[in-house]
Amino acid sequence: MSVYTTVTPEALEPWLARYDIGRLVALKGIAAGVTNTNYFVTTTQGRYVLTLFEALQLDELPFYLNLTHHLSRHGVAVAGPVADRTDQFASMLAGKPACLVHCLPGTDVSAPTPAQCAQVGAMLASMHIAGDTFPMSMPNPRGPHWWSVTAAAVYPFMAPADAALLRDELHLQNSHRYAYLPRGIIHADLFRDNVLFDGEQISGFIDFYYACNDLLLYDLAIAVNDWAMLADGDIDNERARAFIDAYRAVRPLQQAEIEAWPLMLRAAAIRFWVSRLYDLHLPAAGELTYAKDxxxxxxxxxxxxxxxDFWL
Known part of the structure; x- marks a missing residue:
């Protein structure tokens, strides 16, 4: 969540007139994340997050916005979208598709406890189950093919040993097929900064704009890699077990998922190593941007x- 497209209060006010949420009080850019432009919007009736989409087109947004609306109706804590007076969740602003979502209470946590990891694991499993009844679908735009294409673009910037490691891992992943594993709606980016806690209680999941249909186990691996990560890249055993045990208590893993788990953790690491390399070496221009290591x-x-030991 960065600021690539500048929005002034003067430009925002007529757009906000489409909504029944009061008058604009404050507008503040959010300088975190790497994909879309985001602002906090405060009105006389509440606080919201304004997102302008830098890559997604207006006709692509119904999947993401209807998904969060669906999940909220099924008891999953998410930041739901706000409909305008015509019942639309998105429209054009400053030349970009844009939407408002409710601003959830609380903040993200940089050093999660095992208890917090367990809450996120249980909620992720509930999200996967709720996704079973969502009628829309979206292929994963950042799946294995994207990893390989993007890796080719960043190899020239990498040390030879690092590039050799990445090539070896991509070859390993390409030699495995996981078509037999359970698939469904995944968040695909459930890092610590995409979950809010209000005190010690989970407030909700945010930023669903990488959500898609893919392997449920892959989504679990993405989350565990971040929520249990230590500063040196190792994984905290207590946090990992708390996350996985809470997830499995809601959605038990199949034997085939247990067998695929070690390689799936590596696949999830590859996806974000590659994307961060790309953002570092080939960044998009922006007013406020934040590239992760x-x-x-x-x-x-x-x-x-x-x-x-893989905690299963």
Missing amino acids: PAAFQHVLERHRQRT
């Missing part, structure tokens, strides 16, 4: 290659 997920991957 790609080395963090290289270290996670290296530790997974040596691991023998």
Whole structure:
């Protein structure tokens, strides 16, 4: 969540007139994340998050916005979209598709406890179950093919040994097929900064704009890699077990998922190592931008290659 497209109060006010949420009081850019432009919008009736989509088109947004609306109706804590007077969730602003979502109470946590990891794990499993009845679908735009294409673009910037490691891991992933594993709606980016806590209680999941249909186990691996990550790229055993045990208490894993788990953790690390390399070396222009360290997920991957205990 960065600011690539500048929106002034003067430009925002007529757009906000489409909504029954009061008059604009304050507008503040959010300088975190890497994909879309985001602002906090405060009105006389509440606080919201305004998102302008830098890559997605207006006709692509119904999947994401209807998904969060669906999940909220099924008891999953999410930041739901706000409909305008014509019952639309999105429209054009400053030349970009834009929407408002409710601003949930609380903040993200940088150093989660095992108890917080357990709450997120249980909510993720509930989200996967609720997604079974969502009628729309979206292929994963950042799946294995995207990893390979993007890796080719960043190899020239990498140290030879690091590039060799990435090539080796991509070859390994390409030699495995997971078509037999359960699929469904996944968040695909459930990092610590995409979950809010109000005190010690989970407030909700946010930023569903990488959500898609893919392997449920892959979504679990993405989350565990971040929520249990230590500063050196190793994984905290207590946090990982708390997350996974809480998830499995809601949605038990199949035996095939248990067998695929070690490689799935490595796949999830590859996805974010590659994307962060791309954002670092080939960044988009923006007013306020924030690029995350790609080395963090290289270290996670290296530790997974040596691991023998996978917490299952």
